[in-house]
Each structure stands twice: as C-alpha cells, then as structure tokens.
Amino acid sequence: xxxxxxxxxxxxxxxxxxxxxxxxxxxxxxxxxxxxxxxxxxxxxxxxxxxxxxxxxxxxxxxxxxxxxxxxxxxxxxxxxxxxxxxxxxxxxxxxxxxxxxxxxxxxxxxxxxxxxxxxxxxxxxxxxxxxxxxxxxxxxxxxxxxxxxxxxxxxxxxxxxxxxxxxxxxxxxxxxxxxxxxxxxxxxxxxxxxxxxxxxxxxxxxxxxxxxxxxxxxxxxxxxxxxxxxxxxxxxxxxxxxxxxxxxxxxxxxxxxxxxxxxxxxxxxxxxxxxxxxxxxxxxxxxxxxxxxxxxxxx
Amino acid sequence: xxxxxxxxxxxxxxxxxxxxxxxxxxxxxxxxxxxxxxxxxxxxxxxxxxxxxxxxxxxxxxxxxxxxxxxxxxxxxxxxxxxxxxxxxxxxxxxxxxxxxxxxxxxxxxxxxxxxxxxxxxxxxxxxxxxxxxxxxxxxxxxxxxxxxxxxxxxxxxxxxxxxxxxxxxxxxxxxxxxxxxxxxxxxxxxxxxxxxxxxxxxxxxxxxxxxxxxxxxxxxxxxxxxxxxxxxxxxxxxxxxxxxxxxxxxxxxxxxxxxxxxxxxxxxxxxxxxxxxxxxxxxxxxxxxxxxxxxxxxxxxxxxxxxxxxxxxxxxxxxxxxxxxxxxxxxxxxxxxxxxx
Numbered sequence: 001x002x003x004x005x006x007x008x009x010x011x012x013x014x015x016x017x018x019x020x021x022x023x024x025x026x027x028x029x030x031x032x033x034x035x036x037x038x039x040x041x042x043x044x045x046x047x048x049x050x051x052x053x054x055x056x057x058x059x060x061x062x063x064x065x066x067x068x069x070x071x072x073x074x075x076x077x078x079x080x081x082x083x084x085x086x087x088x089x090x091x092x093x094x095x096x097x098x099x100x101x102x103x104x105x106x107x108x109x110x111x112x113x114x115x116x117x118x119x120x121x122x123x124x125x126x127x128x129x130x131x132x133x134x135x136x137x138x139x140x141x142x143x144x145x146x147x148x149x150x151x152x153x154x155x156x157x158x159x160x161x162x163x164x165x166x167x168x169x170x171x172x173x174x175x176x177x178x179x180x181x182x183x184x185x186x187x188x189x190x191x192x193x194x195x196x197x198x199x200x201x202x203x204x205x206x207x208x209x210x211x212x213x214x215x216x217x218x219x220x221x222x223x224x225x226x227x228x229x230x231x232x233x234x235x236x237x238x239x240x241x242x243x244x245x246x247x248x249x250x251x252x253x254x255x256x257x258x259x260x261x262x263x264x265x266x267x268x269x270x271x272x273x274x275x276x277x278x279x280x281x282x283x284x285x286x287x288x289x290x291x292x293x294x295x296x297x298x299x300x
Numbered sequence: 301x302x303x304x305x306x307x308x309x310x311x312x313x314x315x316x317x318x319x320x321x322x323x324x325x326x327x328x329x330x331x332x333x334x335x336x337x338x339x340x341x342x343x344x345x346x347x348x349x350x351x352x353x354x355x356x357x358x359x360x361x362x363x364x365x366x367x368x369x370x371x372x373x374x375x376x377x378x379x380x381x382x383x384x385x386x387x388x389x390x391x392x393x394x395x396x397x398x399x400x401x402x403x404x405x406x407x408x409x410x411x412x413x414x415x416x417x418x419x420x421x422x423x424x425x426x427x428x429x430x431x432x433x434x435x436x437x438x439x440x441x442x443x444x445x446x447x448x449x450x451x452x453x454x455x456x457x458x459x460x461x462x463x464x465x466x467x468x469x470x471x472x473x474x475x476x477x478x479x480x481x482x483x484x485x486x487x488x489x490x491x492x493x494x495x496x497x498x499x500x501x502x503x504x505x506x507x508x509x510x511x512x513x514x515x516x517x518x519x520x521x522x523x524x525x526x527x528x529x530x531x532x533x534x535x536x537x538x539x540x541x542x543x544x545x546x547x548x549x550x551x552x553x554x555x556x557x558x559x560x561x562x563x564x565x566x567x568x569x570x571x572x573x574x575x576x577x578x579x580x581x582x583x584x585x586x587x588x589x590x591x592x593x594x595x596x597x598x599x600x601x602x603x604x605x606x607x608x609x610x611x612x613x614x615x616x617x618x619x620x621x622x623x624x625x626x627x628x629x630x631x632x633x634x635x636x637x638x639x640x641x642x
Contacts (some may be wrong), residue, residue: 032436134313134316137313137317138316138317138320138321141314141317141321141616141619141620141623142317142321142616142619143574143575143577143578143615143616143619144578145575145578145579145581146578146581146611146612146615146616147612149581149596149600149608150324150325150328150608150609150612153600153603153605153608154328226442226443227442230443230445233445234445234446234447234582237445237447237582238581238582238585238597238600239601240600250445253445253447253448253451254447256451257451257586260451260454260455260458260459260466261458261459261466263455263459263460265455265459268448268451269451269452269455272445272447272448272451272452273448275445275448276440276443276444276445276448279443279444279445280439280440280443280444282443283439283442283443284439287439
C-alpha cells in the first residue's frame with residue numbers, strides 16, 4: 001500500500017471532517033467516548049514507555065528495595081511503596097502491560113476463532129451447522145469464570161495460559177453473531193455468482209463472508225475488551241495468572257488485602273483504580289461505538 | 301412448534317450440556333493429573349499403599365468404566381472424596397452451597413428492586429440528566445472489579461469507621477457461645493426459625509457488604525437492560541395510542557410498557573443469576589465468606605481436583621437449570637420465542 005492510501009484509510013478517518021450522518025460523525029458527537037479512546041491510547045503509551053517514565057524501572061520489573069517498605073504516598077512515591085519497598089506507581093505502570101496485552105489477546109483469539117467457525121456453520125448449513133452450533137451451546141452453558149478457573153488450574157499458571165483459559169470461554173459469542181449474518185449473506189447474488197463460476201468454498205468464506213461480517217464483530221470486540229480485562233484481572237487476583245515478581249494489577253490488589261487491617265490502603269487501592277479506569281474506558285468506548293454504528297439506537 | 305415440542309427440545313439440550321460438562325470434569329479430575337492417587341496419599345506413601353488406594357477408588361479400571369462409575373456416583377449424590385480434607389465432598393457442599401446461595405439470592409433481590417425501577421425511570425427521561433447519570437453509574441457498575449470494590453468498602457467501613465465486620469458469616473463470640481442451628485443452611489431463615497435473634501442480627505450485619513458488592517453488577521446490568529427494552533417498547537404504536545387516549549404517564553410506563561419490556565429483562569436476570577454464582581468466588585475470598593468460592597479456591601491452591609470439578613459441575617447444573625427455567629418462562633410469556641425457533 002502507498003503511504004497516501006494508508007493515510008486516507010486510517011489516519012484520514014481520524015483527522016478529516018466526517019460526513020454528517022456517518023458512524024464516525026455520530027461517534028465524535030459522543031464526547032465521553034472520544035475521551036475514553038484517548039484514555040486508552042494514554043494507557044498504551046504508559047505501558048510502552050514505563051521504563052522511561054518512572055525513576056524506578058528496576059522496581060517496576062520486580063527488584064525489591066527493602067529499605068523503603070510501606071511508605072505512604074509522598075512526592076517521591078505518589079502511590080506509596082509496597083511490602084518489598086517497591087514504588088507502587090512504577091508497579092502500576094508496568095502492570096498495564098500484562099493487563100492490556102491480555103485483554104487484546106483474549107478478544108483477538110476469540111474473535112478470529114469464533115468468527116471462522118461461525119462463517120463455516122452459516123455458509124455450509126446442514127449437519128456441519130448443527131454440529132458447530134450444538135458445541136457452541138455447550139460452551140455457552142458453561143459458566144465462563146469457572147471454566148477459565150478450571151482450565152487455569154490444570155495448566156501451569158502464566159500469562160499465556162490464563163489468556164488461553166479465558167479465550168476458550170469467549171469464542172462462542174462470535175460464532176453466534178457471525179453465523180446469523182453468514183446465513184443471510186450466503187443467499188446474496190454475488191455469493192451465488194462466485195459459486196457458479198467455480199470459486200472454492202474456502203475462498204468464498206474468506207473473500208465474501210468474513211469481510212461482510214466485520215462490522216458487527218468489531219463492535220462486539222470493542223464491547224468485550226472491558227469484560228476481558230475484568231476476567232483476566234480476576235484470574236490473576238486468584239493467583240492463576242501471571243506470576244510475581246512481574247507487576248500485575250490483579251496480583252497487586254490481592255497483595256493489598258493483607259494490609260486492610262493495618263490500614264495501608266495505598267497498596268491495593270491504586271492498582272484496582274487502574275483496572276477500574278481502564279475497564280470503564282473500554283466499556284464507555286464500546287458503548288459509544290455501538291451507539292454510533294447502530295441506526296436503531298443512536299439518538300438524533 | 302408446540303410448547304411441548306419446544307420443552308422437550310430444550311430439556312434435551314440441557315441434559316446434553318450436563319453430560320458434556322461431566323465428561324470434561326471427569327477428564328480434568330481423573331485423567332489429567334499425572335497420578336491422582338499419589339496426590340491423595342502424599343509423596344511419602346509406599347508403593348503398596350498407592351496400589352491399594354488405586355484399587356479402592358477404582359482407578360485401576362479402564363477409563364470408560366471409570367467414567368460410568370463416576371457418573372453413577374454423581375447421580376446418587378456421591379462426588380468422591382476431597383484430597384485435602386479427606387471428607388466426602390458432598391458433606392462439605394451441604395455447608396457451602398447455602399452460604400453462597402444466600403449471598404446470590406439476596407443480591408438478585410436487590411437487582412430486581414433497584415435495577416428495574418432505575419431502568420424504567422431512565423427510559424422515561426431519555427436524554428435527560430437522570431438518564432445521563434444512570435448511564436454513567438451503571439457503566440461504572442459493570443466496570444468495577446468486585447474484589448477491589450470489596451477491598452475499598454472494607455477499608456472504609458471496617459478499618460476507618462469500624463461500623464461493619466471485616467468478613468465471615470458470624471462473629472466469633474456467636475460461633476462459640478450461640479451459633480445459629482442449621483435448619484436450611486440459610487442464616488437469614490435459620491436465625492428466625494430457631495428464635496436466635498441476637499445471632500440473626502449479627503448475621504445480617506455480616507451480609508451487608510458482601511451482598512452489596514455482589515449486587516453491583518446485577519443491579520447495573522438489569523437497569524441497562526430494562527432501559528433499552530423499555531425504549532424499544534415505548535416506540536411502538538400501542539403506546540402512542542395509549543398516550544392519545546389520555547392514560548397517565550405512570551400507567552403507561554409501569555403497566556403497559558414494562559409488561560412487554562420485562563421479557564428481555566428476565567433473560568438478563570437469569571444470565572446475571574448464573575454469573576453471580578461464579579462472581580461470588582471473588583467476593584467470598586475477600587470477605588472470608590465460607591461458601592463455594594472459598595472452598596473452590598482453597599482446593600485450587602492445594603491441587604484438590606475432585607473438589608474443583610465437583611464445584612464446577614454443581615455450579616454448571618445450577619447455571620443450566622436457571623437458563624432452562626428462563627427459556628421456558630419466556631416461551632410461555634412470549635409466543636414469538638417458540639414460533640421463531642421453528
């Protein structure tokens with residue numbers, strides 16, 4: 001792709017004035033959703049630049065600093081220090097990495113896997129459809145957090161395995177959405193035309209079905225980012241996710257529980273606040289995207 | 301499709317799901333661990349003890365036979381023995397299941413009495429400031445990590461104000477001198493039935509924070525769902541007709557519109573009920589609530605697979621049963637549901 005094309009397609013979307021009545025135009029009228037988009041971009045920036053932004057990068061990565069245990073918030077340590085004397089702000093910044101990676105990874109894996117299955121079920125119909133959808137029903141009937149806990153228990157606790165455990169519970173939703181769409185797209189004339197000139201099924205699914213279901217799937221993905229983050233934080237809170245000394249928000253809140261009685265509130269408060277703000281931004285963004293792209297619910 | 305056919309199809313699917321879950325839990329608890337017997341007897345036991353135990357548990361038989369034994373046991377209420385406590389799992393469940401259900405049911409009550417009215421009022425004031433505030437509060441409600449909210453409330457109401465207990469179901473002095481006798485396992489009921497009002501009040505104080513934390517998500521989701529289905533119903537012509545006929549706003553909202561808007565809300569309530577049973581795991585841990593969540597996490601930490609799988613199975617059965625109930629209720633209330641599945 002030429003640079004000019006990339007500009008028009010992607011950056012142009014952000015910088016040019018949208019046509020009134022388009023989804024982009026509706027989205028930008030939702031100031032709260034736009035603010036949330038920037039909040040998420042800011043979080044991604046913090047996660048990437050954490051080693052430069054904090055004066056204590058080695059503590060962020062896990063090195064103890066036993067001389068400064070349990071210091072309350074101050075100018076030198078705005079979020080205080082934890083049980084090993086590490087700067088909580090630095091830990092929160094580094095903790096953004098695993099949380100963001102996990103939520104994007106869960107949603108991507110579930111989206112790709114679920115969409116392909118849904119497209120296959122909807123396109124072929126018949127017994128293939130029946131089989132895939134009954135398996136989907138079984139997975140949907142399984143309580144997601146519990147299934148994730150079960151899988152994470154059997155596997156070694158790590159970031160990759162916890163992502164896997166949550167993604168396994170997530171794909172059926174995409175299968176349902178895509179199948180419903182694929183069933184109608186299958187009957188369109190361009191698909192029939194492609195089939196009549198002998199295009200093979202895999203190509204039709206790839207070229208005609210999947211691109212046409214992308215819209216609703218991406219909206220669902222945006223809506224799911226927040227709950228994916230909450231679920232992965234819950235797993236690491238239980239000790240089934242990423243392992244210390246790597247910084248992680250869920251693990252940090254879990255550490256904070258031990259200091260409720262001694263009143264050392266800063267250890268658990270700030271990492272939890274980070275989870276809350278990031279999830280809230282994801283959810284408000286998803287809500288804004290959904291409203292902007294759905295003509296039935298956007299208010300005029 | 302007649303309602304009978306729909307019922308048969310739906311119940312068949314539910315049974316299929318439960319069978320699927322049983323196969324999964326069986327494989328995880330019996331086949332996946334390198335040697336479950338070794339986990340049970342400990343590393344220092346002799347080879348003979350291991351073999352004796354293996355025969356006792358029937359683990360020397362072929363896998364399909366083992367599965368039939370496992371499934372047969374469960375149908376008779378035998379979930380096996382815990383590696384950790386060495387007690388039959390079913391005895392533990394009798395204590396922990398009511399503790400969890402007590403929390404979940406109370407938080408569902410809150411979701412209904414708070415969530416539905418908030419959704420109706422927000423829809424009636426669409427775009428107004430009440431609607432805006434309720435949008436932000438309810439999105440915040442589904443975004444807040446329950447385990448963190450629990451921690452914050454402990455810091456405020458226990459550490460700072462000292463108004464409410466830190467956790468547990470009952471204070472230690474009551475557990476020792478004046479415990480609530482078990483009738484149903486629900487302290488809210490048992491305390492009253494046995495006339496132990498002191499302990500009953502104490503149990504209520506212990507319920508406040510965990511119930512509120514667990515209810516945050518259900519309340520918010522119910523309010524959001526009620527709002528959007530109310531908006532959908534309000535745009536229909538029969539509402540305009542009622543307005544033209546001069547019915548009061550109150551009558552239109554709560555009598556005409558809510559009646560139809562309640563069907564999708566019911567689905568959400570069912571989903572949320574099921575979600576709360578697993579959501580309770582995180583809340584119970586923070587409040588040291590002696591329920592399924594605490595039981596299952598302690599078992600995870602000690603690699604007590606039979607317990608983890610028994611709890612998974614129980615929760616799934618409850619989950620499937622609720623979904624089945626809601627689907628049937630929906631099909632009864634709204635003929636479009638069963639006609640649509642033709």
